[in-house]
Amino acid sequence: MRIGELAQAAGTTAKTLRFYEDQGLLLPAARTASGYRHYGPETLARLDFIHRGQAAGLTLAQIRQILQIRDSGTAPCDHVRELLDMRLAEVDEQIAELGRLRATIAQLRTAAENVEPETCQAGAVCAYL
Amino acid sequence: MRIGELAQAAGTTAKTLRFYEDQGLLLPAARTASGYRHYGPETLARLDFIHRGQAAGLTLAQIRQILQIRDSGTAPCDHVRELLDMRLAEVDEQIAELGRLRATIAQLRTAAENVEPETCQAGAVCAYL
DNA sequence: CTCAACCTTCCACTACACTGGAAGGTCAAG
DNA sequence: CTTGACCTTCCAGTGTAGTGGAAGGTTGAG
Numbered sequence: 069m070r071i072g073e074l075a076q077a078a079g080t081t082a083k084t085l086r087f088y089e090d091q092g093l094l095l096p097a098a099r100t101a102s103g104y105r106h107y108g109p110e111t112l113a114r115l116d117f118i119h120r121g122q123a124a125g126l127t128l129a130q131i132r133q134i135l136q137i138r139d140s141g142t143a144p145c146d147h148v149r150e151l152l153d154m155r156l157a158e159v160d161e162q163i164a165e166l167g168r169l170r171a172t173i174a175q176l177r178t179a180a181e182n183v184e185p186e187t188c189q190a191g192a193v194c195a196y197l
Numbered sequence: 198m199r200i201g202e203l204a205q206a207a208g209t210t211a212k213t214l215r216f217y218e219d220q221g222l223l224l225p226a227a228r229t230a231s232g233y234r235h236y237g238p239e240t241l242a243r244l245d246f247i248h249r250g251q252a253a254g255l256t257l258a259q260i261r262q263i264l265q266i267r268d269s270g271t272a273p274c275d276h277v278r279e280l281l282d283m284r285l286a287e288v289d290e291q292i293a294e295l296g297r298l299r300a301t302i303a304q305l306r307t308a309a310e311n312v313e314p315e316t317c318q319a320g321a322v323c324a325y326l
Numbered sequence: 327c328t329c330a331a332c333c334t335t336c337c338a339c340t341a342c343a344c345t346g347g348a349a350g351g352t353c354a355a356g
Numbered sequence: 357c358t359t360g361a362c363c364t365t366c367c368a369g370t371g372t373a374g375t376g377g378a379a380g381g382t383t384g385a386g
Contacts, residue, residue: 072332082333087374102382104333117322124305124326125298128373135322143317145309148326152306159299163292169254170288176253177281180274188272193246193264197253197277201362211363216344231352233363257343333382338375345370352363 069107071097078115085115093118093132095139125155198236200226207244214244222247222261224268254284 071082078085088094089105094114097105114135121131130151137144179196188195200211207214217223218234223243226234243264250260259280266273309325317324 070333081375083376084374086334091373100382102333104382113321117326120326122373124302134326138322144323145312145317148323149306149309152302152309152326156299156302156306159295159302163295163299166288166292166295170285170292173253173281173285173288177278177285180278180281183274188274192242193267194273194277197246197249197263197281199363210345212345213343215364220343229352231363232365233352251343328386330385331383334380336378338377340375341372343370346368348365348367350364353361355359355361356357 069109069111071105071107074107074111074115077112078119080115088115088118088128091128091132093128093135124152125159126151198238198240200234200236203236203240203244206241207248209244217244217247217257220257220261222257222264253281254288255280 069077071085075082075085085094089096094111097107097111100106117135118128118131121134122128126134134144134148134151137147176197183196198206200214204211204214214223218225223240226236226240229235246264247257247260250263251257255263263273263277263280266276305326312325
């Protein structure tokens with residue numbers, strides 16, 4: 069498979085695949101005599117894994133770590149479980165933070181509803197923000 | 198006030214204040230004969246406003262818009278209300294998205310709990326991600 | 327043989343809000 | 357007069373996950 073075909077099969081672009089190779093997510097591809105990359109079908113499975121990792125909110129750096137453990141011949145199970153736990157904690161924290169932000173904004177918005185234009189004319193930039 | 202004092206009073210850095218001037222959030226400061234910026238106390242109020250805007254999750258670009266309306270002599274009330282409504286909708290969407298992500302990760306994590314190491318040894322990168 | 331469609335590398339750029347550092351000028355104390 | 361803390365400008369980099377484009381080489385069909 070050439071890079072364009074693989075990209076299409078994986079639902080991405082050739083540019084992104086080169087980027088992934090550059091970032092260590094894909095192993096350096098075999099080359100034809102003329103320098104074209106060529107890939108076996110196992111690379112498609114690897115790309116699907118990368119996409120599943122992204123859907124789980126993992127960063128490319130985290131996905132790369134898993135891949136490198138796998139490439140070294142070890143099952144990355146423990147590490148994957150750890151990363152999922154971490155992500156879960158992070159997401160919970162983000163949700164909590166956004167909840168607080170939501171309350172802040174909602175309060176400001178409510179206050180903004182009952183403001184006389186005259187109050188706005190004061191020295192401050194904005195009377196209710 | 199010189200830039201360092203103002204920065205300290207506002208709880209930020211001189212570097213950031215120059216950046217804000219550059220970005221149009223602060224009006225170009227008056228200068229001493231030797232080229233030092235100097236500020237009146239009203240700039241501190243402006244910086245406090247910028248910080249409140251950030252605490253409400255507005256971007257510097259949005260805060261700049263409000264400031265420019267104010268600087269043009271108009272009360273920015275309507276625009277601020279609009280921005281708060283927008284932010285509220287965005288935050289709600291982000292919370293919903295994170296909720297979906299949380300469910301995905303939690304499901305993967307549960308599945309990962311009951312996996313035999315042997316299943317992991319298959320051709321795939323990871324049996325449960 | 328030519329042409330389009332593909333491939334190669336390399337460099338720069340996106341958004342966001344700063345931060346770091348170099349090279350040089352100014353100010354106040356001792 | 358010197359020293360150190362401050363100030364000035366300007367250029368470059370941070371992290372994330374790519375994207376855009378230039379300049380040039382390869383492949384396959386007509």
